[in-house]
Amino acid sequence: MEKDIILRAENISKQYRLGEVGTGTLTHDLNRWWHQIRGKENPYLKIGDTNDRTTKGNSEYVWALQDINFEVKRGEVLGIIGKNGAGKSTLLKILSKVTAPTTGSIKSRGRIASLLEVGTGFNGEMTGRENIFLNGAILGMTKKEIASKLDAIIEFSGCERYIDTPVKRYSSGMTVRLAFAVAAFLEPEILVIDEVLAVGDAEFQKKAIGKMQDISKGEGRTVLFVSHNMAAVKSLCTRGIILEHGKVAFEGEIENAVSYYLGGNAETMNSRTFGNEYDFPVFKLIEISLKNYGRNSDDVLRENELIILNTKLNIKINDPERYHITYHLNNEMGEAMFSFSNAGSFSLKNGINDITCNFPISFFQSGQYFLSLFIVEDSKQPIFIESDVVAFTVVDAGRELGTYMGREPGYIRPQFEWKIQ
Numbered sequence: 029m030e031k032d033i034i035l036r037a038e039n040i041s042k043q044y045r046l047g048e049v050g051t052g053t054l055t056h057d058l059n060r061w062w063h064q065i066r067g068k069e070n071p072y073l074k075i076g077d078t079n080d081r082t083t084k085g086n087s088e089y090v091w092a093l094q095d096i097n098f099e100v101k102r103g104e105v106l107g108i109i110g111k112n113g114a115g116k117s118t119l120l121k122i123l124s125k126v127t128a129p130t131t132g133s134i135k136s137r138g139r140i141a142s143l144l145e146v147g148t149g150f151n152g153e154m155t156g157r158e159n160i161f162l163n164g165a166i167l168g169m170t171k172k173e174i175a176s177k178l179d180a181i182i183e184f185s186g187c188e189r190y191i192d193t194p195v196k197r198y199s200s201g202m203t204v205r206l207a208f209a210v211a212a213f214l215e216p217e218i219l220v221i222d223e224v225l226a227v228g229d230a231e232f233q234k235k236a237i238g239k240m241q242d243i244s245k246g247e248g249r250t251v252l253f254v255s256h257n258m259a260a261v262k263s264l265c266t267r268g269i270i271l272e273h274g275k276v277a278f279e280g281e282i283e284n285a286v287s288y289y290l291g292g293n294a295e296t297m298n299s300r301t302f303g304n305e306y307d308f309p310v311f312k313l314i315e316i317s318l319k320n321y322g323r324n325s326d327d328v329l330r331e332n333e334l335i336i337l338n339t340k341l342n343i344k345i346n347d348p349e350r351y352h353i354t355y356h357l358n359n360e361m362g363e364a365m366f367s368f369s370n371a372g373s374f375s376l377k378n379g380i381n382d383i384t385c386n387f388p389i390s391f392f393q394s395g396q397y398f399l400s401l402f403i404v405e406d407s408k409q410p411i412f413i414e415s416d417v418v419a420f421t422v423v424d425a426g427r428e429l430g431t432y433m434g435r436e437p438g439y440i441r442p443q444f445e446w447k448i449q
Contacts, residue, residue, distance in 0.1 A: 154195060184213065240264055311412075316399070321333060392439070
């Protein structure tokens with residue numbers, strides 16, 4: 029490998045057999061062996077469905093990963109992003125050598141420490157202190173090396189009072205704290221972290237992210253990080269890989285990767301027209317669009333003009349007043365901003381409903397936003413949920429040359445009433 033490349037994945041694929049433990053039946057294993065001794069290709073590599081959990085495939089085999097290629101430089105923090113079931117955890121297990129790829133190879137330099145699941149590598153019958161030494165030994169460290177960092181590990185974990193108690197009596201949050209502290213302080217060249225930090229509390233998540241930044245920037249070590257928290261990914265990572273159905277859909281700078289992941293298909297920007305797949309017994313969703321007053325939905329949304337959200341749907345039943353629509357607004361980090369609804373303003377009617385909601389002038393800061401749609405029955409039960417149903421971008425077009433051109437903090441620009449006497 030090149031001098032600054034510390035990890036390389038070459039044509040990584042992973043195949044699983046559905047409904048069975050292992051790779052399949054004894055017949056299949058014998059067939060693989062017979063092909064192997066004759067120098068022929070595994071016959072089951074030619075079959076298998078794409079890793080799409082939303083569809084029922086025709087094959088008993090599925091490709092959890094297919095043809096994954098990437099390189100990681102020393103000191104780089106790589107974010108691996110994707111929806112549930114995209115193949116992220118499978119990829120990390122292969123990189124950590126927990127499981128082997130069906131095809132392809134992993135080339136790495138130095139020790140790899142993995143934090144894939146709560147309590148990975150911990151023995152529940154052993155105390156926290158004993159598990160620190162056990163994990164250090166697994167990483168190839170001497171007892172003296174581990175002992176020199178023992179106090180720092182215990183202090184960072186916040187588990188000092190329970191360090192001589194068996195780990196089986198720890199809460200999941202305590203286990204994650206200790207496991208992360210061990211992985212971070214025992215100085216692996218490559219640190220692999222799955223979504224386990226979500227188990228910890230807010231204070232520990234902040235400490236953990238700070239420590240990962242120190243590891244990568246201050247100590248020049250490499251971090252592979254999987255998370256659904258786009259704020260954490262954006263603040264920590266320098267580059268991102270998007271996985272979709274077991275394949276790399278995007279690779280690039282982290283800003284572009286997060287925008288790709290949150291934005292989805294370009295057709296969902298500012299407006300979206302829905303087809304027959306959104307035709308249900310109770311309603312049919314027709315269109316959602318945003319535009320400035322007096323402009324078209326394909327124009328750029330300007331923050332200094334009124335923004336109109338239009339929702340068009342057909343209610344097919346005779347008691348439409350039982351239903352209302354609710355939107356959740358998220359920012360570009362995936363953080364929830366607020367929700368809003370037509371409930372309390374008016375009732376839906378039978379037939380075509382053409383609903384508008386107006387956002388005041390200068391309500392939004394410039395940036396990218398995402399709307400999720402809920403159709404709610406009897407004010408309590410959602411009968412339809414579509415996350416990130418439409419995305420829109422607001423630009424700052426109202427400031428004069430020579431004024432402050434930077435972005436104000438936050439996402440909303442409330443217009444308060446000011447007086448002077």
